[in-house]
Amino acid sequence: MTEKKAEMSQAMKEKLAPKQFVKTTINGTKFTILVSSAKGGVGKSTVAINLAFALQNLGLKIGILDADVYGPSLPKLINLNEKPKSEDGKALIPLEKYDAQCMSMGFLVDEQTPMIWRGPMVISALKTMTQKVLWKDRDVIIVDMPPGTGDTQLTFAQEVKVDGAIIVSTPQDLALLDVKRGIQMFDKTGVKILGLIDNMSFFKGDDGKEYKIFGESGVEKTAKEFNKEFLGHLPIHQDLRSSADKGDPLTHSDPEHEVSRLFLDIAKKIKLSLN
Ligand code: ADP
Numbered sequence: 001m002t003e004k005k006a007e008m009s010q011a012m013k014e015k016l017a018p019k020q021f022v023k024t025t026i027n028g029t030k031f032t033i034l035v036s037s038a039k040g041g042v043g044k045s046t047v048a049i050n051l052a053f054a055l056q057n058l059g060l061k062i063g064i065l066d067a068d069v070y071g072p073s074l075p076k077l078i079n080l081n082e083k084p085k086s087e088d089g090k091a092l093i094p095l096e097k098y099d100a101q102c103m104s105m106g107f108l109v110d111e112q113t114p115m116i117w118r119g120p121m122v123i124s125a126l127k128t129m130t131q132k133v134l135w136k137d138r139d140v141i142i143v144d145m146p147p148g149t150g151d152t153q154l155t156f157a158q159e160v161k162v163d164g165a166i167i168v169s170t171p172q173d174l175a176l177l178d179v180k181r182g183i184q185m186f187d188k189t190g191v192k193i194l195g196l197i198d199n200m201s202f203f204k205g206d207d208g209k210e211y212k213i214f215g216e217s218g219v220e221k222t223a224k225e226f227n228k229e230f231l232g233h234l235p236i237h238q239d240l241r242s243s244a245d246k247g248d249p250l251t252h253s254d255p256e257h258e259v260s261r262l263f264l265d266i267a268k269k270i271k272l273s274l275n
Contacts, residue, residue, distance in 0.1 A: 023161040028135030029063055031274050033142055033194065034156060034165040036186075038178030040147040043199040044168045045073045046244050047234065048144040051166075052100060053251040054260065054267035055140055063094065063101040063141035065129060067152055069122050070115050072106030074144065079247020083107060084133075091132045098252050103133050119151045126155050140274070148178075149185045157189035163274060164194035166231065171198055171218035179219070183226050194273050195229035196222065197266060203236040210235075229273075232266045235259065 026032050035048035049064060056062045066074035075081055078100075084092040084107050094101040105115065105125060117125075135141060143162075146152050156162060165186050169179045179196070186193050198219035202210040213236065223230035234240075237259045243250040251260045 023159060024131055025161045026065075026130050026133075026135060026141055029138035029141045031140040031163045032160065033140060033270070033274075034145050034162055034191070035142055035168060036145040036153070036165050036182060037147050037168045038149065038180075038182035039169070042147075042168055042170045043234075044147065045077060045144050046240060046249075047168045047197060047199055048142055049074070049077050049244070049249045050240070050251040050260070050263050051267060051270070052142040053098070053249050053255075054263035055142070055271065056098075056100065057251060057255050057260075057264060058267055058271055060139040060271070061099075061137060063103075063135050063138040065133075065141050065143045066102075066104035066106065067126060067129065067143050067156070068146040069105045069117065069125050069152070070146060072104045074102060074104035075106040075111070077244055077247060077249065078102060080107070081111070091134050092128070093134050094136075098248075101135055101138060103129055105129070122151050123155050126152060127159075130156075130160050149181055153185060154189070157186065157191050162191055164192045166194050166197060166270070168197045168199050169219050169222075170200045170214045171212070171216065172214040173218065176218050176222050179222055180226070183222075183228065193228050194270055195231035196220075197231045198233045200236045201233035229269070231269055232262060234262055 035044060037044035052062045052064050064074060066072045078097045080095055080097050082095055084095055086092050094103045095107060167179055167182050169176060183193060196219050200214055202212050204210050220230045239257060240250050240259055243253050250257055251263045254260055
């Protein structure tokens with residue numbers, strides 16, 4: 001074979017070789033955890049933010065990255081509506097609230113503006129949020145993922161060095177079907193699942209009884225079925241909803257609340273799994 005032919009065949013081999021993804025670390029943090037749900041409306045963002053402040057209550061320095069480009073909720077959940085600044089016109093300085101560093105597409109666009117974007121634009125926005133945000137001195141960044149198994153999940157799984165994912169669900173069968181898909185997606189893409197959380201598990205009435213509105217123990221059973229850790233049950237509680245609406249998460253505004261204590265138990269398990 002002539003030298004030129006050999007060169008061409010080598011180039012062809014490289015082109016056809018399976019693509020190895022280079023995972024970038026999010027700078028400025030020791031750990032990055034994804035909070036995900038396979039289905040919308042199960043309380044993922046509420047759980048993500050309360051978990052972040054529960055980790056803060058354990059002494060960790062936290063960052064919160066809202067990766068839901070189409071439906072950012074962080075600005076509302078912490079009542080923050082400023083534009084992040086940039087000193088060099090490229091890298092963004094995260095906003096700060098309640099001692100947490102925060103970044104969301106919602107800080108960059110007007111609240112009412114719909115994000116009518118195709119996949120590549122979303123991926124490019126995610127790259128900015130993971131590579132061009134000046135996170136500083138964080139122990140952990142909690143990433144609030146959009147629901148489903150789409151572009152954002154793939155981008156994080158293939159291109160960002162993450163330390164684990166948490167899957168939030170409600171216990172009814174319809175949500176659980178999606179959870180199974182979510183588990184398989186993380187397994188296939190090699191993202192470690194730290195565990196599953198059962199949100200809206202029950203409602204405690206004035207009579208002291210626990211009403212299992214969405215069914216019983218479905219998330220726990222699914223965790224067992226797939227050999228994943230079950231992290232805990234969270235009740236339907238009005239204070240969780242009203243604190244979210246006020247923009248001051250319950251685990252921050254009332255760390256001694258009975259529901260905040262449940263978040264703290266889950267946060268302890270997560271902290272342990274990081275060491
Ligand atoms: P998702 O991120 O899955 O779409 P959200 O976190 O936005 O869901 O929650 C949807 C609504 O349900 C919000 O109004 C939130 O305050 C409320 N919510 C979530 N979890 C609970 C809970 N355990 N108890 C009471 N309200 C909750």
